[in-house]
Amino acid sequence: MRMSERSRYWICLLALVGVLPLAIVVNAWDSLREAWSANEGSHFVVESGASRTHGGAVWRLADMKRLPGSSKEARIVLAALEALPDDPSILAQTNCVVRLVDAEGRRWEPLSMTEPTVRETYPEIAERPRCSALAFAGSQRGNPVKMVESFVVPANARDLSLSVEFTGAGDDVLLFKWTSS
Amino acid sequence: MMGAVRAVLTLLPAVAVLYVMQQNTPGYGEITSPIVIQGKAGERVEGRDFAFAAGNIHLARAVKTQSFGSVREYTTSGVWVLVEGAAVAKRESLTLMSAEWRAPSGVRYALSERFSTLRGYLPTERLEPGLPRPVLLAFEMPEAEVRGGTLLVARSALIPLGEELWIDVGEKNPTDIHPSVALERGSSTMPWILKVE
Amino acid sequence: MSIRQRSRLRRRLFALLAAGLGGIAAAAISFAMAVYDAATPNQVPVVAPGEPVDTGRWVVTIHEAYLSPIPPTGTKPFEPDTFLVLEFDLDNRSAATSNAFHELISIEKPSPAALPGPTYYLARDKWIASAINPNMPERLIAVWELSSGTPVPQSLQLKLRREIYKQRDNLYGSPGWFEDGAAAMVELAVTQGRKGAPL
Numbered sequence: 001m002r003m004s005e006r007s008r009y010w011i012c013l014l015a016l017v018g019v020l021p022l023a024i025v026v027n028a029w030d031s032l033r034e035a036w037s038a039n040e041g042s043h044f045v046v047e048s049g050a051s052r053t054h055g056g057a058v059w060r061l062a063d064m065k066r067l068p069g070s071s072k073e074a075r076i077v078l079a080a081l082e083a084l085p086d087d088p089s090i091l092a093q094t095n096c097v098v099r100l101v102d103a104e105g106r107r108w109e110p111l112s113m114t115e116p117t118v119r120e121t122y123p124e125i126a127e128r129p130r131c132s133a134l135a136f137a138g139s140q141r142g143n144p145v146k147m148v149e150s151f152v153v154p155a156n157a158r159d160l161s162l163s164v165e166f167t168g169a170g171d172d173v174l175l176f177k178w179t180s181s
Numbered sequence: 182m183m184g185a186v187r188a189v190l191t192l193l194p195a196v197a198v199l200y201v202m203q204q205n206t207p208g209y210g211e212i213t214s215p216i217v218i219q220g221k222a223g224e225r226v227e228g229r230d231f232a233f234a235a236g237n238i239h240l241a242r243a244v245k246t247q248s249f250g251s252v253r254e255y256t257t258s259g260v261w262v263l264v265e266g267a268a269v270a271k272r273e274s275l276t277l278m279s280a281e282w283r284a285p286s287g288v289r290y291a292l293s294e295r296f297s298t299l300r301g302y303l304p305t306e307r308l309e310p311g312l313p314r315p316v317l318l319a320f321e322m323p324e325a326e327v328r329g330g331t332l333l334v335a336r337s338a339l340i341p342l343g344e345e346l347w348i349d350v351g352e353k354n355p356t357d358i359h360p361s362v363a364l365e366r367g368s369s370t371m372p373w374i375l376k377v378e
Numbered sequence: 379m380s381i382r383q384r385s386r387l388r389r390r391l392f393a394l395l396a397a398g399l400g401g402i403a404a405a406a407i408s409f410a411m412a413v414y415d416a417a418t419p420n421q422v423p424v425v426a427p428g429e430p431v432d433t434g435r436w437v438v439t440i441h442e443a444y445l446s447p448i449p450p451t452g453t454k455p456f457e458p459d460t461f462l463v464l465e466f467d468l469d470n471r472s473a474a475t476s477n478a479f480h481e482l483i484s485i486e487k488p489s490p491a492a493l494p495g496p497t498y499y500l501a502r503d504k505w506i507a508s509a510i511n512p513n514m515p516e517r518l519i520a521v522w523e524l525s526s527g528t529p530v531p532q533s534l535q536l537k538l539r540r541e542i543y544k545q546r547d548n549l550y551g552s553p554g555w556f557e558d559g560a561a562a563m564v565e566l567a568v569t570q571g572r573k574g575a576p577l
Contacts, residue, residue: 209546290511322511323514
């Protein structure tokens with residue numbers, strides 16, 4: 001069937017309405033997928049006191065303490081994290097980024113140096129390494145790696161949980177809930 | 182003949198339109214420039230990631246600091262502008278690495294790097310969400326550039342489309358210039374003590 | 379072939395020819411310009427010390443070069459050492475504070491590779507120079523550490539780099555300063571110890 005030139009013109013013009021947005025979506029497909037996957041990620045919520053296997057170890061939030069901070073509004077939060085190596089070769093390639101998250105979604109980065117109050121009150125905990133590849137070097141099966149991270153948060157921060165983001169072996173996030181305290 | 186004239190006549194507006202469009206296309210620098218949030222000195226200016234309030238502003242010919250018992254004097258060929266303010270992070274821990282003083286002429290004077298080890302100095306303070314911290318800013322500029330200045334505060338000067346607070350200093354601007362100002366070590370809640378000499 | 383078809387063909391041929399000739403002309407002009415540029419290199423002016431040189435982004439005034447056993451900080455090094463010291467004034471002509479002056483001055487003679495990059499001090503502070511503000515000329519001191527074995531230069535030929543501002547660069551269309559050859563050469567003798575007026 002042969003169409004007249006006039007009808008072909010209109011069909012093409014109408015097709016543009018659909019084709020143009022499609023072209024934009026196809027063009028931006030990679031960026032869109034990246035944005036979706038960044039939002040999704042694989043988040044695993046670990047309930048208070050529970051543990052979870054990840055990256056060659058069994059992870060557990062052993063303790064979370066609140067200490068008075070340097071000012072009236074500030075508190076120091078001490079998070080004791082434990083990893084029981086399952087497969088030390090995988091664990092050695094793991095690296096972690098730790099953050100403290102509250103109910104409102106605010107995120108606190110850990111302190112690079114332990115506060116003096118922590119060293120006075122819990123000298124044993126303060127000596128532990130922070131969560132990093134360095135802590136896993138030379139770890140052995142069945143020998144738990146004990147780590148500590150400290151944060152400064154406002155006194156009104158509620159429902160704190162520890163987010164451990166793994167890089168290296170399996171890029172996942174474990175979100176450790178903590179209810180007692 | 183008429184055909185040629187008509188061709189030229191239709192071509193001319195097209196060339197004109199293209200020229201205007203070329204001249205008005207925003208450059209890469211403009212497209213990726215920070216998102217400006219306007220505010221005034223003396224009040225809390227809210228960004229999405231952080232808030233900042235500029236408080237007292239002091240002008241001085243020289244600034245003295247103490248470190249390890251020795252006094253260092255920082256002179257200037259212009260004038261020191263010291264801004265005492267407070268900053269707070271809102272969503273995540275961050276450090277405000279960039280601050281500029283924009284003179285009415287458009288010239289930008291960056292935060293002085295000569296106090297980069299001073300406690301409480303803006304780029305040395307890690308800001309935690311929900312915990313406001315006092316911060317100190319120091320700029321060096323010719324005396325004529327102080328009047329009518331705008332304080333620009335951002336997380337970094339390099340992040341495209343980051344937010345930047347533009348704080349109109351306006352009436353907060355002092356007129357008298359102190360011969361010397363001393364910055365002494367303070368407490369953990371107020372990291373410095375500013376003394377006019 | 380009808381008359382109409384033939385005239386259409388001719389028009390197409392003409393357009394093709396015009397485009398081709400235009401392209402060839404553009405290539406020829408560009409080539410000729412390149413040849414002309416290569417045949418007539420820009421004469422870099424030689425400037426005496428003490429004369430301000432406009433390099434685009436900075437106005438530079440070279441003052442003096444001398445040898446010194448101690449760096450400008452005044453702290454004597456543990457092992458005896460020789461420092462090649464260059465004093466100059468720097469005026470930032472751009473619209474923002476900048477520390478991009480480290481590539482501005484380079485030693486052309488004696489051979490440039492012989493020395494590691496200098497350390498820049500602010501004369502007023504006797505301390506490492508940080509960024510320089512616009513409208514605030516500063517006296518700076520560049521210091522090269524002459525490791526033992528490096529021949530001590532009797533004179534210096536310095537190259538001052540020119541920088542031009544582009545509203546839109548060729549890659550992203552972003553504004554910035556770009557290198558544009560040499561602004562001037564400065565020749566000066568290296569003296570033993572400082573001669574100039576006290577800072």
